[in-house]
Amino acid sequence: MDPSEIRKKIVRFRILIIGRANAGKTTILQKVCNTRDNPEIYNSAGEKIDPAVLTASRERGLHDIENEMVFRNNPGFVFHDSRGFEAGGESEFNKVKEFIADRSKETDIKKRLHVIWYCIPMDEASRSFTEAERKFFSQCDTGSTPVIVLFTKFDAFYDIKFAQLRREGKSRKDAKEQAPGLAKESFAKGSQLQFLKDLQQPPKCHVCLPDMNKHDADCGTLMERTAKTLGNEVLTQLFVSTQQINLELCMKYAVERTLAKLVDSAQATSDEGHEKTIGKLGAWFPHLSAR
Secondary structure: OOHHHHHHHHOOEEEEEEEOOOOOHHHHHHHHOOOOOOOEEEOOOOOEOOHHHHHHHHHOOOOOOOOEEEOOOOOOEEEEEOOOHHHOOHHHHHHHHHHHHHHHOOOOOOOOOOEEEEEEEOOHHHOOOOHHHHHHHHHOOOOOOOEEEEEEOOHHHHHHHHHHHHHOOOOHHHHHHHHHHHHHHHHHOOHHHHHHHOOOOOOOEEEEEOOOOOOOOOOHHHHHHHHHHOOOHHHHHHHHHHOOOOHHHHHHHHHHHHHHHHOOOOHHHOHHHHHHHHHHHHOOOOOOOOO
16 A cells, blocks of 8 residues: 555544653644644544633643644644643543553554654753653553654753863863763763663653754654654554655655565556556655646
């Protein structure tokens, strides 16, 4: 089945994003969907929710994880937010567990949860795992749904290493150049990754995301890692053809998953075969139009 047929059948790729307040979740989703706009929110019945109603509910501490967030710029993604349980409430945590358990085992692939992005900020005040995060990774059964940890605000770690290098006598120029590499080296040996490695069911992978607040911020690595961890050909094709910010990823999968299979076939050598091949390759790039 080529990506165009998959998109007709499944329609949207579904992601649960988890993370404490100020972890940068909304910013990441905006970058993924290449927009600065806020998402539109729909309830489980597909009805659009008035933003004023949402604001009032949040002020009362109410949140429904079943609500769907969709950005107009890329409606192929639908997001769910776990807002609430990170504060440590048992009932909120149980709701998240139930949602993940139900959606990860959903027989209808359109309603199934396809991936979980767990955001952990790396600014100095928040670098340690919270009790809620430890609880999630030790108690929450995500089934076959892959979990990817997003270490957000990673540039704050650069600042710490910059200050360290300056104390050691480095010039501002040298400290600025060396800080990112030193931060990554230190992080690779640090307690955060060790905690994840020691888990009975560790996440599939992690991604470090610095400077997401900048205009030219890059989520390309997140797209690549997500595609690689899905482990399901159909979902991989859906994800790659839905995302619009990493053209190289579309090209890579178009060549590896489609062109390689067609290039030696008899169909690919005739005029009609050429048209079919172009069509199948183009299905990986639905957001681009030919002129």
